[in-house]
Amino acid sequence: MRIGELSERTGTPRRLLRYYEEQGLIAADRCPNGYRDYDERFVDRILQIRGLLDAGLPTRIIKQILPCLDKPRIIHFSDATPEMIATLEHERDRMTERIGCLVRNRDAIAEYLETVLSNDRARAAAARQASAGASAGASEG
Amino acid sequence: MRIGELSERTGTPRRLLRYYEEQGLIAADRCPNGYRDYDERFVDRILQIRGLLDAGLPTRIIKQILPCLDKPRIIHFSDATPEMIATLEHERDRMTERIGCLVRNRDAIAEYLETVLSNDRARAAAARQASAGASAGASEG
DNA sequence: TCGAACCATCACATTGATGTGAAGGTCAAG
DNA sequence: CTTGACCTTCACATCAATGTGATGGTTCGA
Incomplete structure (x- = not known):
């Protein structure tokens, strides 16, 4: 292509x-x-x-x-120099750090969203409740 | 400070x-x-x-x-506009994608290193074996 | 009171990943 | 054979994160 x-x-x-x-x-x-x-x-x-x-x-x-x-990683055995190995180990560790950081922050965002959205749901339920109460003739003032 | x-x-x-x-x-x-x-x-x-x-x-x-x-995320209930919620959901998903990408590639690196290093260990063992054989008087041409 | 070691702002340079466009070659379809 | 939609290389522009240095104020100890 x-x-x-x-x-x-x-x-x-x-x-x-x-x-x-x-x-x-x-x-x-x-x-x-x-x-x-x-x-x-x-x-x-x-x-x-x-x-x-x-x-x-x-x-x-x-x-x-x-x-x-x-x-097929058979070919790459010979050209694995010690420096290359060190680089790979270092990058692997850096990626692990990045993953940890992303997971922590993503989970915090998810938790925040969960809290906010459940709060919205509660408010919506309360609104339904209130409107049902109002249609039944009651009002809270 | x-x-x-x-x-x-x-x-x-x-x-x-x-x-x-x-x-x-x-x-x-x-x-x-x-x-x-x-x-x-x-x-x-x-x-x-x-x-x-x-x-x-x-x-x-x-x-x-x-x-x-x-x-204390109590304060942020009111200023959670729908656009903000959408942004957060989007970023959460993007972070999840990033995490997936990083995990896949890190694991591939780790597996590669594992393969290469175990290969090294095997070679080292073989070398020890050969040197022991040599000191016993044998040699393979 | 002077110098060293902080701090401030401002401004210009660089680097890596991109956007954009010019000037021109290739190729299939009308 | 020309037009349009591809492709090529080259070059300059941009944007975000960062480096670096100039110029000057504050604080503290000798």
């Missing part, structure tokens, strides 16, 4: 697909005429990249961890 | 503490001489802000969700 289709299917501006390639995150084939040529797997790959970018990882780091995430 | 101490205790440049204030994320008291004056609670607050920034949330959003995260 060409860049336009990949762009549509991933909701990613062409500009950024070229940018990700420039940053070494993806490597597209080229048609004889110079057009970029992507296969199906790029769809998930782009989505993964965008998710990680959105989660705060810079392209530099994404570039490093992406190769380790392919299914 | 003044800005220097808060900076040290949170590992955050003074420049950024002022920036966060400018963005409305925090509101510091002022001493008579104009110096910013922070109390203990700012330490956690700054750490929370930095965590969220690191997790990809922009200051604009952090500013919106922070007030909902304070412990």
Whole structure:
């Protein structure tokens, strides 16, 4: 598929697909005429990249961890230098921290929403109650 | 405490503490001489802000969700407009997505590391084995 | 009273992820 | 053969978060 289709299917501006390639995150084939040529797997790959970018990882780091995430990981045994291992361990820990932070704050938001919404429900119930009482002739003043 | 101490205790440049204030994320008291004056609670607050920034949330959003995260949330019932509720629900969902993405990729990294490291252990064991065999006089060509 | 170590504001620079548009090549359809 | 919808590269603009430095006020101890 060409860049336009990949762009549509991933909701990613062409500009950024070229940018990700420039940053070494993806490597597209080229048609004889110079057009970029992507296969199906790029769809998930782009989505993964965008998710990680959105989660705060810079392209530099994404570039490093992406190769380790392919299914047949047999190939990558030899090129696992000690520095690479250290980087991966560090990023893994950083991601765990991020996850903890996001979970804490998301749960706090969820709890807040739960409180506010249940409060709304109670108020709505009270309003129904009051209107029922009013239609029965009573009023509280 | 003044800005220097808060900076040290949170590992955050003074420049950024002022920036966060400018963005409305925090509101510091002022001493008579104009110096910013922070109390203990700012330490956690700054750490929370930095965590969220690191997790990809922009200051604009952090500013919106922070007030909902304070412990005595009784005050915030009235100012919970429908738009605010919608924003919070949206951000909660976005955070859940981010969490999912981070968890998936972190686990993949962890699994990769596990594989590589266990491979290393096996190789080390094999090396020990070989050296023991060599010291016993045998060799495999 | 002087200097060091704080603090203040202001302003300009940088970096990474993006937006946008120009200038031009390719290709299928009319 | 031209038009339109793709594609290419290149370049400059923007935005948010951050770095850095200038200029000057406050406080405190020698």
